[in-house]
Structures are given as structure tokens and as C-alpha cells.
Amino acid sequence: MSRSLIVAIVLTVVAVGWVLSGSRSAPEAASVDHSAEQAPAEKFKVKVKNIEAELITDNLLLQGQIEAAREIEIKAEVQGIVTRLGKDKGARLNKDDLIVELDVSDRLARLKKAKAELEVRKSEERAGAQLRQKNMLSKNQQQQNIANVLSAEAAVKEIEVEIDKTSVKAPFATVLNERHVEVGDYVSPGDPLAYLVDDSYTLISADVPQQYIARLSLGQTVSAKLLNGQSLDGKISFVSASADPRTRTFRIEAKSENVKRFVRFGQSASVTIQLGQQRAHKLTGSLLDLNSEGILQVKGVDGENRVITKPVDILRSERDGIWLKGLPDTFRLITVGQGFVSEGDEVEPVEDDAGASSQGSSEDSLEDRSHDSSEENSSEPVAL
Structure with missing residues (x-):
């Protein structure tokens, strides 16, 4: 046999062997990929806290002024x-x-x-x-x-x-x-x-936005605090039947018996109107979120461990939190990780012993720990 024929036979055998080796490894790789698809993905971890509504006095805060009973x-x-x-x-x-x-x-x-x-x-x-x-x-x-x-x-x-x-x-x-x-x-x-001022009693006046006017009635308690710290209390004696066409607000007046001879009328005052009692939740501002329509919402977890959202309204703000209405009396709140999940996501809830009030600092530290652990083990999902 010539040398060229021997080289051709050797190359042919090598080529056939390479093709056969690829056909045998393909089913094996396919089975490996199929098994990988069948493996269940680990759920996202979030911290949750059960919160209960509290009974609070709902107040409407306005800017008003102090007026005399009559000025003629x-x-x-x-x-x-x-x-x-x-x-x-x-x-x-x-x-x-x-x-x-x-x-x-x-x-x-x-x-x-x-x-x-x-x-x-x-x-x-x-x-x-x-x-x-x-x-x-x-x-x-x-x-x-x-x-x-x-x-x-x-x-x-x-x-x-x-x-x-x-x-x-x-x-x-x-x-x-x-x-x-x-x-x-x-x-x-x-x-x-001459100009006369009747100071036999005092009027506390304010302009009420139209969304609150339906909740006001004659006889409701009104408190006014002046810049010098003096306070006056009264009862609503007048509610305007027509709104101001420029501001769409309604004028209200509260009669306060002027037993202290208050003689400096026309002063500005912070006016508080008691609207009654209702149940509300007190949360930190970092737990609030905006939906796609710009409405405030809070995220929680339902009985099937899926993320739910609830629209809320702010009743009043305090130094240590915000009072909200719109949540159920009992609510399973996401305290850490709410920024990384969406409504309908299935998560793995972890009880937050620290509570919602300390959520701000605990969220940062937990995210740092999650970031470190993700670098050490990239196959494990990040715990939020």
C-alpha cells in the first residue's frame, strides 16, 4: 500500500470516531439539561411581621384664624x-x-x-x-x-x-x-x-377642603393653638353651604366662649377638628410604596405566602411614624425585602422579631449580609 492511502484511511477512522463520540454525549447532555429544568427554584426570602390596628382619634389639621363675635x-x-x-x-x-x-x-x-x-x-x-x-x-x-x-x-x-x-x-x-x-x-x-369690636365670644374660622366637608357637622369639637402657645376650644356653629369658587374650600366657624377676654383678634392659628375615632396602623415611612398610578400602598403576604398590596391613606404624621388607614385590622406586613418583590410573587416569609418600627436599620444590615452570602455561594438565592 502506498503511503498516501494509509494516511487517508487513518484520517477517515479518526473522523468517524469523533462523530460517534459526539452522538453519544448529546443524549447525556440533554438528560442533564432536562433534569436541571425539573429542579424546583428556591423561593425569595422576606421578613414579615403581624400587625394589629389601633383605635385612634382622627383629627383634621387646618390653618385658620381667630375672629371677634362681631365687628361693625x-x-x-x-x-x-x-x-x-x-x-x-x-x-x-x-x-x-x-x-x-x-x-x-x-x-x-x-x-x-x-x-x-x-x-x-x-x-x-x-x-x-x-x-x-x-x-x-x-x-x-x-x-x-x-x-x-x-x-x-x-x-x-x-x-x-x-x-x-x-x-x-x-x-x-x-x-x-x-x-x-x-x-x-x-x-x-x-x-x-367709629369701629366697634364685640369680644363677648370668639370665633375660630378655617377653610375646609371639599373632600373632608362631608365629615363635619354642627357641634363637633374644634381646638385652636396660637403662635404664642395660647389655646382655645369651641364647637362648630356654622358650616358654609357653598364652596369658595377660587379654592373649592368651605368656611367653618366654631364658637368659643371668651371667658379669658381674648382681645387680639385676627391672629393665625393651627386649627384641629376632631372627626371621631377609627382603627389605624402606625408604620415607618420606609414601608410605604407607590404603585404605577402613584397611589400609596403597603406590601404584605397572604395565607398562601404570596405578595399582596393594599392602598392606604395617611391620617397624620408623627415623629416616630405615620398613621395609615386602609389596611385590614390584622395584616401580615413585609418589613424587609418589599422593594424586591411584586404582587403575586410566591415568597418564603421569615418572622421579623425586631418589628416594623426597627425595619429601616434591619433592612440595610440584612441586605448587606445577603450580598456577602451571595458572593460566597452564587447557587443559593439572595435572602432579603
Whole structure:
């Protein structure tokens, strides 16, 4: 045999052997891959804590102000010159105390004339009545005499009222907050004379957002705290039936008996309205999450160890946590690992002995330990 034929035979045998060796290893590799597919994957680990709802007082916090019971501006009803003043501004007035007095001018003379005219008309009416009895005066003429008497009486009354209005008095017990005139000033009807503030009781006012107005009613307790630390309590006495078209808020007023003589009105105040009691959960802010629609939610685990989400609303915030509503009274909360699982995922829950309140620090440390363990054993899932 030639040398070239021997080389060809050797190469052919080697090629056949290589092909046969590949065909034998393929079923073996396929069986290995199939067995790998059949092996169950390990579940993700999360820490959970059973939490119970607590009964709390639900409060609505607003910004409001303190107002007086009444604030009115006294204006002149007749013309005249100011001849006398009452107490100085800032003084307390009783009902019917003098504020301003105007000159009566010729009003007394006109009153004297009107009274004389009245006596004449009365005499004519009496004489006419006697003539009427003797049929010496017509009925229409006697009716005219009666009308003349009534007209004269009205003229006298008009001048008496005008004279009475020259003496401006306090319509109720009040504080003279401002006086706009001095002795010698000439005033006309409608000119402002003084500004009065009734401090017999105090009004706590605030604007309530429309989403809360349905929960308010007359008689609910309202508390107001001023910047100087002073507090006032009252009961809702008025709820507006119509919203402010610009802000869509409703004005409410609470009446507070002003036993301490609170005389600095118009101050801002933090207003708290008690809406009643309800059950809520107190959690740390790091446990809150946002869904795809931007709604706050909290993640937990159901009875089948699957992740569930519950939308929540914030009732109020405190230094050590946030009070939430929307969760069931009993809820199995994910305290560590909620950021790595989604709703419907099956997980392996681990009881969190530290509790939800210490979740923030424990989550960081647990994630660090999980990261270290994943580097040591890459085949084992990370425990969150």
C-alpha cells in the first residue's frame, strides 16, 4: 500500500470516531439539561411581621384664624358738627354709652314749630267733629282734618328721631377699637364715625377642603393653638353651604366662649377638628410604596405566602411614624425585602422579631449580609 492511502484511511477512522463520540454525549447532555429544568427554584426570602390596628382619634389639621363675635362700623345718619366725644379708643363700652355727639343745630326750633302745628291741627279736628255731629260739615272735610293731624304728628316724630340720632351710642357691650372723627369735624349721612369690636365670644374660622366637608357637622369639637402657645376650644356653629369658587374650600366657624377676654383678634392659628375615632396602623415611612398610578400602598403576604398590596391613606404624621388607614385590622406586613418583590410573587416569609418600627436599620444590615452570602455561594438565592 502506498503511503498516501494509509494516511487517508487513518484520517477517515479518526473522523468517524469523533462523530460517534459526539452522538453519544448529546443524549447525556440533554438528560442533564432536562433534569436541571425539573429542579424546583428556591423561593425569595422576606421578613414579615403581624400587625394589629389601633383605635385612634382622627383629627383634621387646618390653618385658620381667630375672629371677634362681631365687628361693625358706626356711620353718621344725620349731618352736623361733632360737639362731644365719648371714651377714648380701646376703651370698653356698655350698651348705650356715648360714642359721638353732634350739634342739634336748628332741630329744636323746628321741633317746637312742628308741635305747635300739631296742636292747631288737633283743634281743627275736634271742632270739625262737633260740626259733623250737627251735619254742618261734610264727611270728606272731617277726613281731611284727621289726615292733617296724622301728618303733623309724623312731622314731630321725624324731627325727634333726627335729634335722637345726633347722639351716637353703643348698640351693645363692645370695645371702641377705632374712632374716625374729632371735635369740630363736620359729618354727613354715611360718613364713618367709629369701629366697634364685640369680644363677648370668639370665633375660630378655617377653610375646609371639599373632600373632608362631608365629615363635619354642627357641634363637633374644634381646638385652636396660637403662635404664642395660647389655646382655645369651641364647637362648630356654622358650616358654609357653598364652596369658595377660587379654592373649592368651605368656611367653618366654631364658637368659643371668651371667658379669658381674648382681645387680639385676627391672629393665625393651627386649627384641629376632631372627626371621631377609627382603627389605624402606625408604620415607618420606609414601608410605604407607590404603585404605577402613584397611589400609596403597603406590601404584605397572604395565607398562601404570596405578595399582596393594599392602598392606604395617611391620617397624620408623627415623629416616630405615620398613621395609615386602609389596611385590614390584622395584616401580615413585609418589613424587609418589599422593594424586591411584586404582587403575586410566591415568597418564603421569615418572622421579623425586631418589628416594623426597627425595619429601616434591619433592612440595610440584612441586605448587606445577603450580598456577602451571595458572593460566597452564587447557587443559593439572595435572602432579603
